[in-house]
Amino acid sequence: MRLDILPLNTPATIAEIDWPSLGTAAARRLKAFGFEDGANIEALHFGGIIAQDPIAVRIGRMTIALRREQAASITVTPQ
């Protein structure tokens, strides 16, 4: 399942990240935030009132905001 369609408050693990589709800058930043295969992840909040964008996710012990566009490059497996 892609991270952008992962329901809120559903613990999951990152199965695969499509790094090339993210671009260098975004990929580098996500790596620094701890996005890697096997990391635990959970979507917590949506930013928009109507659109479900951006998404606040918990990764490790951090909360990171990212847009659906980037989240679509991340495949997760709900636990």
Added chain:
Amino acid sequence: MNPAPLIVLVGNPNAGKSALFNALTGARQKTGNYPGVTVERHSGRLILPDGHPVELVDLPGTYSLEPASPDEQVTRDVVMGVQAGERRPDGLVIVVDAGNLENHLRFALELIALGLPAVVALNMVDMAARDGLTLDADILARELGVPVIPTVAVRRRGIEALCEAIATLGPDQRETPRQSARAIAKAAIIAETPARVVTRSIDKIVLHRLFGPLILAVLLFVMFQAVFAWATPFADLIDGGISVLHDWATTALPEGIFRSFLADGVIAGVGAVIVFLPQIIILFAFILILEMTGYMVRAAFLMDRLMAGVGLSGRAFIPLLSSFACAIPGIMATRTIEDPKDRLTTILIAPLMTCSARLPVYAVIIAAFIPARAVLPGIGLQGLVLFGLYIAGIVGAMAAALALRRSVTKGKGMGFMMEMPRYQMPLLRDLLLGLWQRAWIFLRRAGTIILTSTIILWVLLSFPKTDPASGISQIDYSIAGRIANGLEPIVAPIGFNRDIALALVPAMAAREVAVSALATVYAIDGGDGGATEQSLVQSLRTSWSLPTALAFLAWFVFAPQCISTIAVVKRETNGWRWPIFMLAYLFALAYLAAGITYWTAVWLGL
């Protein structure tokens, strides 16, 4: 004598680095700039327990040694010893958030691998404990091969131990850690419970789909109320002080060139800017508190969707909010935007946010031309017009962003990616320090530019001297007057007269100068010498038509005329290209907006 050893504080954003820096150096701080780049350099002096001084530098927070923004580039260059204007550091204090060990250790390991003498400050251990984390600093020190000191910067805990560790820093023979950040963090964490219980429960409310935006709207409303309501007594006080100083200069000095220069030029000109200090301090107090608590990132998160609609990101919200006080700190705050095109677009639209210098201009014109009657109970027409002008600025900025994003700053942005830190109680000491630094930057920067331009304007208005027998007024005869007469044909189509043209020239220095310039013009024309606001309102009513007044308001929504802003844009974009572009597009917009307003108003028969 050898200079004091240079120790740099380095670590991830949100590791509590600045609080640690403040705790270590207290008020003994200096703020400067690195040469060639617009990144601030914070340095301070620290006296070690053995009596030796060291120079401590707080480097911009960064996630890795691969820089993504100008700030991060400086951090990388300093620790690598290649930053211009900085010595190679003699040691590193690596600041790590104890509650976010796994992530922050990643960067710490990169830094340790550089081989410089280093100590790790395991900061915010109290928050980690509150978060249910039990850490073993000894295991961490063994795994990392460098001393690890648990600290709580905001409570000044562990500061002495850290100073001692800095004092004993030296070249050591250590092995580079071989374990991964994740493995080391796992080894050092003795016990843990689910993360961030407090922060997550606050987020459940402030990031709620309905309450979240509502809370943000209320906060912004209270903030703007405060800026205008709370600042007035202080601004009046400063205004009074400037009048006293002005009167004193007028009576104490003999009539002549020097008195006119000091009283009308220097005191009146610089005073016109200092009056805005209370508003700026109140607005910044709000912004700093929102930043220090960690709420600002949530606001950016809530605004991202809206900003994305015009091709910007939520990150642009913070600088644009600052621009309501003054575009200068707003433009400086764009440094945190990583994407260069996002940042440029934000810089270019920042002057459209209604800064506090427009307020006196709006206030005088509204007082003169908009009747003080109620539209609805409790809602006056004058207030409504003022609100409309603010909205016009915001809508203009959004439209400009949309157009810019499709033309000059075209291209795919990197989107919106931000760490949302834990909530924290702000410390009064850090707040006051931050306010003082911002107030000082504002006064110094605006002060020097305003002073210079005021002197130039005064010279242009005072020379050459007219012959009283000729019957030509000093203003018409002066260089400034001749410039205004030359400008008149250009601005006549949009309903502006020569007096407005004359006021627009000095308003380049600072918008609010337009008011005092008009006051001077009508005081001289009327010959009664009364340049008070009341008589200015009377003069405006008799010499301007309503369409002209409305066009003048529309002009000021868009006009870029403040030299300080242009100078800051030049600095922040490293060249004249973008400030000239900004000047051109904003003047074109101002001209069009004023023109359309004037023609429509005339057509409607107002």
